[in-house]
Amino acid sequence: xxxxxxxxxxxxxxxTAFVFIEFQNEFVHEGxxxxxxxxxxxxxxxxxxxxxxxxxxxRDTNCLVVHCxxxxxxxxxxxxxxxxxxxxxxxxxxxFMSGTFxxxxxxxxxxxxxxxxxxxxxGLCGFSSTNLDFLLRQRKIENLVxxxxxxxxxxxxxxxxAYELGYQVYTVKDACGATDVDAQEACFKYNFxxxxxxxxxxxxxxxxxxx
Amino acid sequence: xxxxxxxxxxxxxxxTAFVFIEFQNEFVHEGxxxxxxxxxxxxxxxxxxxxxxxxxxxRDTNCLVVHCxxxxxxxxxxxxxxxxxxxxxxxxxxxFMSGTFxxxxxxxxxxxxxxxxxxxxxGLCGFSSTNLDFLLRQRKIENLVxxxxxxxxxxxxxxxxAYELGYQVYTVKDACGATDVDAQEACFKYNFxxxxxxxxxxxxxxxxxxx
Amino acid sequence: xxxxxxxxxxxxxxxTAFVFIEFQNEFVHEGxxxxxxxxxxxxxxxxxxxxxxxxxxxRDTNCLVVHCxxxxxxxxxxxxxxxxxxxxxxxxxxxFMSGTFxxxxxxxxxxxxxxxxxxxxxGLCGFSSTNLDFLLRQRKIENLVxxxxxxxxxxxxxxxxAYELGYQVYTVKDACGATDVDAQEACFKYNFxxxxxxxxxxxxxxxxxxx
Amino acid sequence: xxxxxxxxxxxxxxxTAFVFIEFQNEFVHEGxxxxxxxxxxxxxxxxxxxxxxxxxxxRDTNCLVVHCxxxxxxxxxxxxxxxxxxxxxxxxxxxFMSGTFxxxxxxxxxxxxxxxxxxxxxGLCGFSSTNLDFLLRQRKIENLVxxxxxxxxxxxxxxxxAYELGYQVYTVKDACGATDVDAQEACFKYNFxxxxxxxxxxxxxxxxxxx
Numbered sequence: 001x002x003x004x005x006x007x008x009x010x011x012x013x014x015x016t017a018f019v020f021i022e023f024q025n026e027f028v029h030e031g032x033x034x035x036x037x038x039x040x041x042x043x044x045x046x047x048x049x050x051x052x053x054x055x056x057x058x059r060d061t062n063c064l065v066v067h068c069x070x071x072x073x074x075x076x077x078x079x080x081x082x083x084x085x086x087x088x089x090x091x092x093x094x095x096f097m098s099g100t101f102x103x104x105x106x107x108x109x110x111x112x113x114x115x116x117x118x119x120x121x122x123g124l125c126g127f128s129s130t131n132l133d134f135l136l137r138q139r140k141i142e143n144l145v146x147x148x149x150x151x152x153x154x155x156x157x158x159x160x161x162a163y164e165l166g167y168q169v170y171t172v173k174d175a176c177g178a179t180d181v182d183a184q185e186a187c188f189k190y191n192f193x194x195x196x197x198x199x200x201x202x203x204x205x206x207x208x209x210x211x
Numbered sequence: 212x213x214x215x216x217x218x219x220x221x222x223x224x225x226x227t228a229f230v231f232i233e234f235q236n237e238f239v240h241e242g243x244x245x246x247x248x249x250x251x252x253x254x255x256x257x258x259x260x261x262x263x264x265x266x267x268x269x270r271d272t273n274c275l276v277v278h279c280x281x282x283x284x285x286x287x288x289x290x291x292x293x294x295x296x297x298x299x300x301x302x303x304x305x306x307f308m309s310g311t312f313x314x315x316x317x318x319x320x321x322x323x324x325x326x327x328x329x330x331x332x333x334g335l336c337g338f339s340s341t342n343l344d345f346l347l348r349q350r351k352i353e354n355l356v357x358x359x360x361x362x363x364x365x366x367x368x369x370x371x372x373a374y375e376l377g378y379q380v381y382t383v384k385d386a387c388g389a390t391d392v393d394a395q396e397a398c399f400k401y402n403f404x405x406x407x408x409x410x411x412x413x414x415x416x417x418x419x420x421x422x
Numbered sequence: 423x424x425x426x427x428x429x430x431x432x433x434x435x436x437x438t439a440f441v442f443i444e445f446q447n448e449f450v451h452e453g454x455x456x457x458x459x460x461x462x463x464x465x466x467x468x469x470x471x472x473x474x475x476x477x478x479x480x481r482d483t484n485c486l487v488v489h490c491x492x493x494x495x496x497x498x499x500x501x502x503x504x505x506x507x508x509x510x511x512x513x514x515x516x517x518f519m520s521g522t523f524x525x526x527x528x529x530x531x532x533x534x535x536x537x538x539x540x541x542x543x544x545g546l547c548g549f550s551s552t553n554l555d556f557l558l559r560q561r562k563i564e565n566l567v568x569x570x571x572x573x574x575x576x577x578x579x580x581x582x583x584a585y586e587l588g589y590q591v592y593t594v595k596d597a598c599g600a601t602d603v604d605a606q607e608a609c610f611k612y613n614f615x616x617x618x619x620x621x622x623x624x625x626x627x628x629x630x631x632x633x
Numbered sequence: 634x635x636x637x638x639x640x641x642x643x644x645x646x647x648x649t650a651f652v653f654i655e656f657q658n659e660f661v662h663e664g665x666x667x668x669x670x671x672x673x674x675x676x677x678x679x680x681x682x683x684x685x686x687x688x689x690x691x692r693d694t695n696c697l698v699v700h701c702x703x704x705x706x707x708x709x710x711x712x713x714x715x716x717x718x719x720x721x722x723x724x725x726x727x728x729f730m731s732g733t734f735x736x737x738x739x740x741x742x743x744x745x746x747x748x749x750x751x752x753x754x755x756g757l758c759g760f761s762s763t764n765l766d767f768l769l770r771q772r773k774i775e776n777l778v779x780x781x782x783x784x785x786x787x788x789x790x791x792x793x794x795a796y797e798l799g800y801q802v803y804t805v806k807d808a809c810g811a812t813d814v815d816a817q818e819a820c821f822k823y824n825f826x827x828x829x830x831x832x833x834x835x836x837x838x839x840x841x842x843x844x
Binding site: 073075077078079080081083114116118119120121122123128129130131133134135138139140 | 706708710711712713714716747749751752753754755756761762763764766767768771772773
């Protein structure tokens with residue numbers, strides 16, 4: 001089914017959580033260790049602007065807001081002594097280290113005092129090393145609206161797990177970012193439709209009635 | 212690091228499992244419901260030939276052999292009444308139904324009597340609805356060699372989970388298949404290196420000394 | 423809160439699953455390998471009679487019926503070569519071996535053709551090596567009614583996991599059995615109230631309106 | 634097998650983690666909200682003294698030290714609006730609230746700067762809402778030495794999950810505590826041997842050669 005034939009989305013706030021994945025300075029601002037490679041995708045999609053619009057809408061409609069940062073203590077001891085793959089890059093680059101500028105959630109997406117911040121994310125999937133599923137199940141959340149970084153890494157892993165866990169998953173393409181625009185567009189094209197309803201920030205914003 | 216600079220792989224059989232994902236007729240033989248779209252990728256990579264070579268090597272060297280099919284009972288009641296995404300396609304198409312030709316593991320990869328067949332796979336990730344992790348942990352397996360179908364769906368989900376679970380994951384690109392060659396090559400290019408050591412059947416076969 | 427002050431339970435069938443844990447001959451009938459030690463508890467509580475009453479009620483009211491047996495292939499290769507604890511007993515005793523009398527679900531609780539039988543249970547918790555959570559989430563089940571064997575082993579592990587997974591868990595004490603009446607009563611007294619609403623078959627049967 | 638016939642335990646430090654579960658003031662010191670009910674068990678077993686001896690030994694032998702506290706933000710929003718069971722007690726009692734005396738790990742067990750503190754524990758099992766398994770797998774840990782609080786609640790849930798995850802689990806009975814001595818002794822007697830090797834602090838201390 002083409003997206004323009006998609007049935008209208010309508011989300012009930014009490015059953016809906018917005019999960020904001022790694023909107024951290026490391027990716028989105030000058031001085032962040034992965035800002036340079038992310039810049040093209042941030043600009044092409046307007047990721048930050050759209051992320052902030054989603055956050056405002058979620059707050060205005062009393063949807064559950066969940067911030068999901070990735071964090072490591074100094075020394076990155078959460079990762080083993082001989083890593084490979086993406087965690088090797090994270091450890092070698094000392095990225096997302098607690099207390100640094102890079103690890104902070106960016107000003108545009110700053111959590112308010114009563115919002116939930118997921119704990120324990122030492123890996124890629126938002127569920128596998130965290131209390132995210134626990135938090136969502138405690139509130140009987142059925143719909144997940146996913147956005148953030150990186151489209152084909154943590155967002156995609158979180159989407160894949162969320163789908164298997166039985167959530168109704170919405171992925172907001174224009175509120176995601178990646179270190180490579182082609183990588184982002186490949187996962188949108190080939191993978192996101194298998195494990196979610198891929199959509200845009202405008203569609204999501206229209207899908208919830210403001211009270 | 213380019214793959215041709217990759218350090219030599221050396222796998223200890225007692226700590227190594229070959230997980231063969233969905234080598235079922237549905238994907239690989241005439242009459243299978245997804246054979247037509249998979250044909251191009253099967254031919255380009257020689258998936259079945261390479262899968263069979265891996266299976267022989269695993270047997271010859273006493274590595275753990277694990278077959279991981281996806282199966283549904285008649286009615287596909289394992290999937291809910293209003294599915295979306297890839298599970299909707301599976302249910303609507305009555306694919307992988309227990310007892311049918313399509314759901315059988317193909318002759319080239321037929322399990323021997325003492326080999327383990329993973330149970331419970333109603334979803335995409337090889338771990339999330341199955342006893343796969345249980346079986347591997349019982350044997351203190353550290354290395355996983357993954358191959359099968361579909362590269363960007365079940366193989367990729369299994370790879371992503373295996374990586375987070377701390378396994379040393381090897382993905383055998385020329386023993387995988389997909390419904391779209393471009394989708395397959397996009398996930399190889401952008402995603403497989405983050406969550407595994409992408410490699411080929413020849414490299415894996417050379418990595419284990421025949422006793 | 424004492425149980426006699428407990429608020430009335432009222433279960434909505436479309437959100438309620440009855441999970442029948444290991445009602446297999448091994449525990450409940452002459453010839454079963456664990457029948458002798460279970461006999462006292464079966465007789466004291468009327469486990470089988472009450473289990474069958476629950477099953478009938480679940481069917482009459484269109485609640486989801488889920489059978490959750492434990493099964494091993496000949497050789498018990500699902501369990502590692504050097505087990506300890508309860509799995510050592512299972513392997514040494516060749517219990518719950520596929521195809522044997524002992525592994526069969528007992529006649530009183532025989533699944534009908536369209537009922538779901540959980541797959542992959544090689545361990546104790548009904549969730550950890552199976553597709554149980556997948557099946558329940560696909561149907562948006564919120565209430566779990568647990569009964570079966572052994573009260574302080576698989577029933578208790580399943581209850582503990584179900585509670586953390588956010589289900590509203592009901593444990594039916596008089597439809598459970600154990601190899602030791604004192605063990606059963608200790609877990610009822612000290613543990614079941616922390617992770618479930620402990621109750622009885624009569625209360626559960628009254629909690630659902632027959633359509 | 635009686636414990637006095639148990640084979641000698643010998644633990645290799647590089648594969649061994651000591652997981653200290655909830656050695657927090659709430660349970661162990663005057664002013665802690667659960668200190669009064671825990672007092673009898675603390676005194677009978679010498680829990681704190683034995684816990685501290687284990688911690689010293691783990692440090693002296695370079696075993697992995699993992700502290701596993703339970704923590705909630707002000708408001709206990711990690712727990713849903715209508716909890717039942719043990720989480721209802723935690724929320725109603727505002728126990729383990731971040732920043733309070735009660736939530737702090739007690740002075741006797743204070744983590745050193747380079748020791749790992751598990752994150753995300755909003756539930757009972759040490760694995761189910763945390764990064765504990767991730768941390769252990771990253772270091773290829775095979776042996777878990779468990780101690781802490783409460784014997785029949787979080788320690789038991791963690792033990793049950795650890796066993797299914799394939800770890801070799803040791804439970805140190807005289808370094809555990811509970812709100813009820815009878816509850817503690819019932820779980821030791823009936824349940825701990827199914828899912829672990831129940832032992833004592835002296836035996837564990839003797840099982841690791843000081844370098």
